[in-house]
Amino acid sequence: MRSNTDESAKVVRYTAAVFDAEEDLVSAASAARKSGFEIFDAYTPFPVHGLDRAVGLPPSRLTWIAFIAGAIGLVLGLTLQVWTSAYDWPLNVGGKPFNSFPLFIPVAFELTVLFSGLIAIGVLFARNRMWLFSKRRVFERVTDDRFVLVLKQSDASFDVEKAVSLFARHNAINVIEGDQFV
Amino acid sequence: MAVSVTQPEVLATAKPEAVADLLPSNGLHPVYSELRKPLILGNKSNADVTRDICQLLEPKPGLGWWISLSVSLVLLIIGVVATVHTVNTGIGTWGLNKTIGWAFDITNFVFWIGIGHAGTFISAILFLFNQKWRTSVNRSAEAMTLIAVMCAGLFPIIHMGRPWLFYWVLPYPNTRGTLWVNFRSPLLWDFFAISTYFTISAVFWYLGLVPDLATARDRTKSRLRRVLYRVMSLGWNGSNRTWSRYETVYAVLAALATPLVLSVHSIVSFDFATSLIPGWHSTIFPPYFVAGAVFSGFAMVMTLMILVRKLMHLEDYITPQHLENMCKVALLTGSIVGLAYITEIFIGLYSGNPNEIFVIINRGLGPYAWAYWIMFGCNALVSQLFWFKKLRTSIPAIFVLSILINVGMWFERFVIIVTSLHRDFLPSSWAMYTPTITEVGLLVGSFGLFFTAFLIFLRLFPVISINEVKGVLKYAKQH
Numbered sequence: 001m002r003s004n005t006d007e008s009a010k011v012v013r014y015t016a017a018v019f020d021a022e023e024d025l026v027s028a029a030s031a032a033r034k035s036g037f038e039i040f041d042a043y044t045p046f047p048v049h050g051l052d053r054a055v056g057l058p059p060s061r062l063t064w065i066a067f068i069a070g071a072i073g074l075v076l077g078l079t080l081q082v083w084t085s086a087y088d089w090p091l092n093v094g095g096k097p098f099n100s101f102p103l104f105i106p107v108a109f110e111l112t113v114l115f116s117g118l119i120a121i122g123v124l125f126a127r128n129r130m131w132l133f134s135k136r137r138v139f140e141r142v143t144d145d146r147f148v149l150v151l152k153q154s155d156a157s158f159d160v161e162k163a164v165s166l167f168a169r170h171n172a173i174n175v176i177e178g179d180q181f182v
Numbered sequence: 183m184a185v186s187v188t189q190p191e192v193l194a195t196a197k198p199e200a201v202a203d204l205l206p207s208n209g210l211h212p213v214y215s216e217l218r219k220p221l222i223l224g225n226k227s228n229a230d231v232t233r234d235i236c237q238l239l240e241p242k243p244g245l246g247w248w249i250s251l252s253v254s255l256v257l258l259i260i261g262v263v264a265t266v267h268t269v270n271t272g273i274g275t276w277g278l279n280k281t282i283g284w285a286f287d288i289t290n291f292v293f294w295i296g297i298g299h300a301g302t303f304i305s306a307i308l309f310l311f312n313q314k315w316r317t318s319v320n321r322s323a324e325a326m327t328l329i330a331v332m333c334a335g336l337f338p339i340i341h342m343g344r345p346w347l348f349y350w351v352l353p354y355p356n357t358r359g360t361l362w363v364n365f366r367s368p369l370l371w372d373f374f375a376i377s378t379y380f381t382i383s384a385v386f387w388y389l390g391l392v393p394d395l396a397t398a399r400d401r402t403k404s405r406l407r408r409v410l411y412r413v414m415s416l417g418w419n420g421s422n423r424t425w426s427r428y429e430t431v432y433a434v435l436a437a438l439a440t441p442l443v444l445s446v447h448s449i450v451s452f453d454f455a456t457s458l459i460p461g462w463h464s465t466i467f468p469p470y471f472v473a474g475a476v477f478s479g480f481a482m483v484m485t486l487m488i489l490v491r492k493l494m495h496l497e498d499y500i501t502p503q504h505l506e507n508m509c510k511v512a513l514l515t516g517s518i519v520g521l522a523y524i525t526e527i528f529i530g531l532y533s534g535n536p537n538e539i540f541v542i543i544n545r546g547l548g549p550y551a552w553a554y555w556i557m558f559g560c561n562a563l564v565s566q567l568f569w570f571k572k573l574r575t576s577i578p579a580i581f582v583l584s585i586l587i588n589v590g591m592w593f594e595r596f597v598i599i600v601t602s603l604h605r606d607f608l609p610s611s612w613a614m615y616t617p618t619i620t621e622v623g624l625l626v627g628s629f630g631l632f633f634t635a636f637l638i639f640l641r642l643f644p645v646i647s648i649n650e651v652k653g654v655l656k657y658a659k660q661h
Contacts, residue, residue, distance in 0.1 A: 042422040046649040060430040084362035106371040134417025145228035
């Protein structure tokens with residue numbers, strides 16, 4: 001199942017490790033998952049390959065959104081053209097049939113692309129809560145050259161010592177603990 | 183420095199201390215494959231990339247930038263004056279006549295749209311083909327696309343004569359009985375194609391920019407810039423969940439932009455190909471136009487990138503290898519264009535249609551033969567020079583050749599449009615076309631707009647995709 005934690009979870013006690021290299025982050029993430037820790041999220045300056053698998057993130061379903069949006073655009077585009085050209089006010093243009101279906105393909109294609117692209121990006125922004133005045137926690141230097149792995153302290157059984165030693169084994173350069181995660 | 187790829191076990195176990203002198207500051211093993219040359223020179227760490235690109239935005243712009251901006255603004259003002267004159271007085275200020283109803287402005291329109299195609303080619307098609315070298319040039323190439331499409335869009339709108347009524351091309355319920363637009367017209371398809379192309383290119387470019395704006399936001403010391411970057415970066419914090427969805431949508435947009443960019447110039451070519459004018463009425467137009475568009479666009483990208491890497495000291499990021507790769511694309515597309523020229527000649531002469539035969543002879547030997555041979559020489563012949571590795575790797579040579587191609591591709595559109603129209607079926611209607619100063623002013627103005635907007639882009643946004651370049655730093659390592 002998909003985790004519902006996401007960025008919406010405001011109060012999470014967490015332990016975070018800061019890494020210098022993406023390989024350390026990936027190996028620490030898969031090791032942490034194997035030892036039963038719950039990974040809240042990871043923060044990286046660029047998309048790190050293999051990290052999705054290491055933290056156990058399923059593939060995004062946004063491709064389906066894009067496909068459905070494109071299909072809606074296609075149907076709307078064809079409907080608009082057939083309805084305006086053949087039903088609402090049929091005009092004889094150069095003797096062509098009112099429903100000149102092949103000639104409606106280019107505009108229908110453009111509308112497919114337009115709907116698919118705009119809705120996919122709109123859903124991406126909505127799902128990630130990205131908007132103009134969005135305020136989210138940014139770990140220091142994570143947009144520069146640091147890689148951060150955040151473990152959620154889900155209950156009292158969370159073993160901080162074990163987490164810290166796991167981080168140390170994977171060359172963490174710093175470990176941060178905190179209460180609020182906004 | 184090069185370690186053989188045949189001993190991966192040794193590399194994997196090599197202690198960092200053992201190769202400390204080669205070790206970049208982020209602790210990566212500096213092992214180079216013999217097959218893959220590094221895309222980014224100078225053995226950069228992630229922090230180096232952030233610093234190199236962000237510090238271009240930080241200091242006050244230098245004298246060179248101000249001089250360039252002033253020149254561009256002067257050109258832009260010339261364009262504004264020409265536009266005001268055209269709109270105030272009417273299309274009669276142009277050199278058009280009853281025979282030649284399309285000339286300079288449509289040439290400029292097709293020219294600028296074509297320029298735009300290289301940006302999308304680099305950002306979408308090369309992305310789908312997993313060409314990692316695109317990361318150094320895609321940001322500025324996409325910016326070039328956006329600006330070029332803006333320049334292109336102006337020409338048909340000005341040509342409408344009453345540009346304030348341009349929204350009439352939208353199918354909206356109106357007070358004229360709801361008279362709908364004619365969906366059977368390629369000119370209307372053009373409107374849909376170009377507005378979709380602009381919109382998708384803009385969101386694609388912006389999406390790629392968001393993580394870099396966050397990087398700039400976390401670094402800048404200027405208050406104004408921090409506010410701008412904070413708002414525009416939409417709270418980006420590098421979360422892996424966000425990255426995962428981001429990459430999905432980025433791939434979706436690339437997959438959408440690829441057929442889109444092919445459709446745009448195909449539809450532009452339909453403007454001509456669906457007519458009956460000899461020289462226009464041709465089935466090879468869509469692929470011919472698309473190849474020409476990518477060809478001219480790559481020439482413009484090379485011209486701009488050579489200037490940018492020199493003036494902004496980005497030699498480590500935009501390397502001769504990048505330029506060589508672009509030359510190869512130009513060679514391929516230029517050869518397709520050359521093949522199309524020869525095919526046109528052959529099909530025209532072979533057609534048995536006296537009008538088609540006449541158009542071919544008139545192009546090569548008629549009053550506009552000089553334009554035809556500029557076109558043929560600068561496109562079909564100049565592009566063949568890229569077979570020589572010496573020329574592909576010499577930056578001054580590439581610069582000169584890319585400008586020649588730009589000139590040649592402008593003339594290609596001029597030749598297609600004007601030579602086909604000026605002598606068609608009825609000799610009594612034959613005429614000549616000469617542009618007026620107003621039309622030249624509009625062309626000059628579009629270059630002014632292009633360079634003004636590009637210079638502002640260079641100062642405002644990271645010119646190279648920081649996050650994508652970080653992803654390819656290890657391109658040649660550990661394989």
